[in-house]
Amino acid sequence: AKISGVSEKVKITDLVEDAVRMNAGALARHGVQLSREYNSPDSEVVLDKHKVLQILVNLIRNAIEAMPQGGTLTVSTRMEEGSLFIQIADTGVGIQPGQEVFDFFVTTKKGGTGLGLTISRRLVTLMGGTIGVDSRVGEGSVFHFELDLPASDGEPAVDWAQSAPAPDTGPMPALRILLADDNPLELREHSLNVVRREAEPDPGRPLERG
Numbered sequence: 001a002k003i004s005g006v007s008e009k010v011k012i013t014d015l016v017e018d019a020v021r022m023n024a025g026a027l028a029r030h031g032v033q034l035s036r037e038y039n040s041p042d043s044e045v046v047l048d049k050h051k052v053l054q055i056l057v058n059l060i061r062n063a064i065e066a067m068p069q070g071g072t073l074t075v076s077t078r079m080e081e082g083s084l085f086i087q088i089a090d091t092g093v094g095i096q097p098g099q100e101v102f103d104f105f106v107t108t109k110k111g112g113t114g115l116g117l118t119i120s121r122r123l124v125t126l127m128g129g130t131i132g133v134d135s136r137v138g139e140g141s142v143f144h145f146e147l148d149l150p151a152s153d154g155e156p157a158v159d160w161a162q163s164a165p166a167p168d169t170g171p172m173p174a175l176r177i178l179l180a181d182d183n184p185l186e187l188r189e190h191s192l193n194v195v196r197r198e199a200e201p202d203p204g205r206p207l208e209r210g
Contacts, residue, residue, distance in 0.1 A: 007150075010049045012077055012084065013041045019056035020075070023064060031070030032063075039078035045149050047084070051123045052147075055131075058116040059088040059143050066092030066141060087144040094137040101133065120145075 020027075020034065027034060063073045071091035078085050095101055102121040124131040124145050135141035 007046050007048050009044050009046050011042065011044050012086075013038050015049055015053055016056060016075055016077060016086070019053055019060055022057050023060045026061065026064045027073070030064050030067060032067055033070075033072045035072055035074040037074060037076040039076075041077075043079050045079070045084055047147060047149060048127060051127060055120045055123050055145065056086070056088075058120045062116055062143070063088050063090035063092065063141070066090045066094075071140070082149055084147045084149055085144065086146075087142055089140065089142040091140040094139055095133065095135040095141055096137060102131070117143075 016036075016038075026032075060073065060075070067073070067090055073091075074087070074089040076085075076087040076089070102117050121131050124147070127147055129145055129147040131143070131145040133141055133143045
Protein backbone atom coordinates (compact mmCIF):
# COMPACT_ATOMS: atom_id res chain seq x y z
CA ALA A 1 0.00 0.00 0.00
CA LYS A 2 1.13 3.52 -0.69
CA ILE A 3 1.49 5.64 2.43
CA SER A 4 2.84 9.15 2.11
CA GLY A 5 3.30 12.21 4.25
CA VAL A 6 3.44 15.75 2.93
CA SER A 7 4.55 16.01 -0.66
CA GLU A 8 5.88 19.11 -2.35
CA LYS A 9 7.31 20.26 -5.64
CA VAL A 10 11.10 19.97 -5.83
CA LYS A 11 13.80 19.87 -8.44
CA ILE A 12 15.09 16.32 -8.22
CA THR A 13 18.68 17.31 -9.01
CA ASP A 14 18.65 19.73 -6.06
CA LEU A 15 17.56 16.90 -3.78
CA VAL A 16 20.32 14.62 -5.09
CA GLU A 17 22.91 17.35 -4.63
CA ASP A 18 21.78 17.80 -1.02
CA ALA A 19 22.44 14.11 -0.41
CA VAL A 20 25.83 14.37 -2.12
CA ARG A 21 26.81 17.33 0.05
CA MET A 22 25.87 15.40 3.18
CA ASN A 23 28.36 12.72 2.10
CA ALA A 24 31.05 15.08 0.76
CA GLY A 25 33.57 14.39 3.53
CA ALA A 26 33.27 10.63 3.15
CA LEU A 27 33.70 10.91 -0.63
CA ALA A 28 36.95 12.82 -0.13
CA ARG A 29 38.34 10.55 2.60
CA HIS A 30 37.69 7.37 0.62
CA GLY A 31 39.07 8.83 -2.61
CA VAL A 32 35.79 8.29 -4.45
CA GLN A 33 35.17 10.18 -7.69
CA LEU A 34 31.62 11.36 -8.34
CA SER A 35 29.92 11.18 -11.73
CA ARG A 36 26.50 12.68 -12.46
CA GLU A 37 24.11 11.62 -15.21
CA TYR A 38 21.00 13.78 -14.98
CA ASN A 39 18.33 13.37 -17.62
CA SER A 40 16.15 16.52 -17.74
CA PRO A 41 18.07 18.20 -14.88
CA ASP A 42 15.61 21.09 -14.59
CA SER A 43 12.55 18.86 -14.14
CA GLU A 44 10.43 19.42 -11.05
CA VAL A 45 8.54 16.59 -9.38
CA VAL A 46 6.04 16.26 -6.56
CA LEU A 47 7.18 13.85 -3.86
CA ASP A 48 7.91 13.41 -0.16
CA LYS A 49 11.35 14.99 -0.23
CA HIS A 50 12.23 13.98 3.33
CA LYS A 51 11.80 10.29 2.57
CA VAL A 52 13.65 10.54 -0.74
CA LEU A 53 16.52 12.47 0.85
CA GLN A 54 16.91 9.75 3.50
CA ILE A 55 17.00 7.08 0.78
CA LEU A 56 19.60 8.97 -1.23
CA VAL A 57 21.82 9.60 1.78
CA ASN A 58 21.69 5.90 2.70
CA LEU A 59 22.42 4.63 -0.82
CA ILE A 60 25.26 7.08 -1.46
CA ARG A 61 26.89 6.26 1.87
CA ASN A 62 26.49 2.55 1.20
CA ALA A 63 28.21 2.96 -2.19
CA ILE A 64 31.10 4.89 -0.65
CA GLU A 65 31.66 2.22 1.97
CA ALA A 66 31.78 -0.45 -0.76
CA MET A 67 34.90 1.29 -2.14
CA PRO A 68 37.38 1.48 0.75
CA GLN A 69 40.28 1.88 -1.69
CA GLY A 70 38.50 4.47 -3.82
CA GLY A 71 36.56 4.19 -7.05
CA THR A 72 33.76 5.89 -8.95
CA LEU A 73 30.24 6.59 -7.75
CA THR A 74 27.70 7.42 -10.44
CA VAL A 75 24.35 9.04 -9.66
CA SER A 76 21.77 8.84 -12.44
CA THR A 77 18.26 10.26 -12.64
CA ARG A 78 15.65 10.11 -15.37
CA MET A 79 11.96 10.72 -15.86
CA GLU A 80 9.87 8.39 -17.97
CA GLU A 81 6.09 8.28 -18.42
CA GLY A 82 5.23 9.72 -15.02
CA SER A 83 7.87 7.77 -13.09
CA LEU A 84 11.16 8.81 -11.51
CA PHE A 85 14.14 6.48 -11.77
CA ILE A 86 17.28 6.95 -9.67
CA GLN A 87 20.43 4.82 -9.76
CA ILE A 88 23.44 4.82 -7.45
CA ALA A 89 26.28 2.81 -9.01
CA ASP A 90 29.66 1.98 -7.48
CA THR A 91 32.83 0.21 -8.60
CA GLY A 92 33.26 -1.53 -5.27
CA VAL A 93 33.52 -5.04 -3.90
CA GLY A 94 30.09 -6.18 -5.06
CA ILE A 95 27.60 -8.43 -3.30
CA GLN A 96 27.81 -12.19 -2.94
CA PRO A 97 25.10 -14.08 -4.86
CA GLY A 98 22.12 -14.85 -2.64
CA GLN A 99 22.96 -12.20 -0.06
CA GLU A 100 19.71 -10.39 0.82
CA VAL A 101 21.15 -6.97 1.59
CA PHE A 102 17.74 -5.36 2.13
CA ASP A 103 16.93 -7.67 5.06
CA PHE A 104 17.43 -6.59 8.66
CA PHE A 105 20.92 -7.15 10.06
CA VAL A 106 22.38 -8.28 6.72
CA THR A 107 25.57 -6.32 6.06
CA THR A 108 28.81 -6.58 4.13
CA LYS A 109 30.58 -4.31 6.63
CA LYS A 110 32.55 -5.54 9.61
CA GLY A 111 30.60 -4.50 12.70
CA GLY A 112 27.66 -3.17 10.69
CA THR A 113 23.99 -3.80 11.46
CA GLY A 114 22.59 -3.49 7.94
CA LEU A 115 19.99 -0.85 8.81
CA GLY A 116 20.58 1.64 5.99
CA LEU A 117 19.38 -0.50 3.10
CA THR A 118 16.50 -1.95 5.12
CA ILE A 119 15.30 1.56 5.96
CA SER A 120 15.64 2.60 2.32
CA ARG A 121 13.51 -0.31 1.14
CA ARG A 122 10.89 0.50 3.76
CA LEU A 123 10.70 4.15 2.71
CA VAL A 124 10.45 3.28 -0.99
CA THR A 125 7.68 0.79 -0.21
CA LEU A 126 5.78 3.37 1.84
CA MET A 127 5.75 5.64 -1.22
CA GLY A 128 4.47 2.84 -3.42
CA GLY A 129 7.75 2.41 -5.28
CA THR A 130 10.21 -0.39 -5.97
CA ILE A 131 13.90 -0.80 -5.15
CA GLY A 132 16.48 -3.32 -6.24
CA VAL A 133 20.16 -4.01 -6.87
CA ASP A 134 22.28 -5.53 -9.62
CA SER A 135 25.77 -6.58 -8.57
CA ARG A 136 28.87 -8.49 -9.62
CA VAL A 137 31.47 -9.55 -7.07
CA GLY A 138 34.67 -7.60 -7.59
CA GLU A 139 33.07 -5.21 -10.10
CA GLY A 140 30.50 -3.21 -8.16
CA SER A 141 26.80 -2.71 -7.57
CA VAL A 142 23.96 -0.63 -8.98
CA PHE A 143 21.15 0.21 -6.56
CA HIS A 144 18.06 1.59 -8.24
CA PHE A 145 14.61 2.71 -7.19
CA GLU A 146 11.50 3.85 -9.02
CA LEU A 147 8.66 6.08 -7.85
CA ASP A 148 5.38 6.84 -9.60
CA LEU A 149 4.74 10.56 -9.45
CA PRO A 150 1.67 12.78 -9.70
CA ALA A 151 1.65 15.63 -12.17
CA SER A 152 3.71 18.57 -10.92
CA ASP A 153 1.43 21.24 -12.41
CA GLY A 154 -0.29 23.59 -10.05
CA GLU A 155 0.12 23.67 -6.30
CA PRO A 156 2.28 21.12 -4.45
CA ALA A 157 0.33 17.98 -3.61
CA VAL A 158 -0.52 17.28 0.01
CA ASP A 159 -1.76 13.94 1.29
CA TRP A 160 -4.72 14.98 3.45
CA ALA A 161 -5.94 11.42 3.92
CA GLN A 162 -3.31 10.64 6.53
CA SER A 163 -4.55 13.11 9.13
CA ALA A 164 -7.58 15.27 9.93
CA PRO A 165 -7.29 19.06 9.62
CA ALA A 166 -5.70 20.59 12.69
CA PRO A 167 -5.32 24.17 13.92
CA ASP A 168 -2.02 25.96 13.42
CA THR A 169 0.15 25.10 16.42
CA GLY A 170 3.31 26.85 15.36
CA PRO A 171 6.30 25.93 13.21
CA MET A 172 6.42 22.60 11.45
CA PRO A 173 8.43 19.96 13.33
CA ALA A 174 12.01 19.50 12.22
CA LEU A 175 12.91 16.77 9.77
CA ARG A 176 14.22 13.69 11.60
CA ILE A 177 16.81 11.52 9.93
CA LEU A 178 18.11 8.23 11.31
CA LEU A 179 21.90 8.21 11.26
CA ALA A 180 23.73 4.88 11.22
CA ASP A 181 27.48 4.48 10.68
CA ASP A 182 30.19 2.28 12.19
CA ASN A 183 32.80 5.03 11.71
CA PRO A 184 32.57 7.57 14.58
CA LEU A 185 34.18 10.32 12.50
CA GLU A 186 31.72 9.90 9.65
CA LEU A 187 28.80 9.57 12.07
CA ARG A 188 29.73 12.93 13.59
CA GLU A 189 30.09 14.48 10.15
CA HIS A 190 26.67 13.23 9.07
CA SER A 191 25.20 14.72 12.28
CA LEU A 192 26.74 18.12 11.56
CA ASN A 193 25.54 18.05 7.96
CA VAL A 194 22.00 17.23 9.08
CA VAL A 195 22.07 20.20 11.47
CA ARG A 196 23.34 22.44 8.67
CA ARG A 197 20.35 21.37 6.56
CA GLU A 198 18.02 22.56 9.37
CA ALA A 199 17.16 19.00 10.34
CA GLU A 200 17.77 17.43 13.71
CA PRO A 201 18.66 13.91 14.83
CA ASP A 202 15.93 12.33 16.94
CA PRO A 203 16.57 13.52 20.53
CA GLY A 204 14.63 10.55 21.85
CA ARG A 205 17.31 8.05 20.89
CA PRO A 206 21.09 8.03 20.63
CA LEU A 207 22.67 8.16 17.21
CA GLU A 208 22.87 4.56 16.00
CA ARG A 209 25.98 3.03 14.59
CA GLY A 210 25.30 0.60 11.74
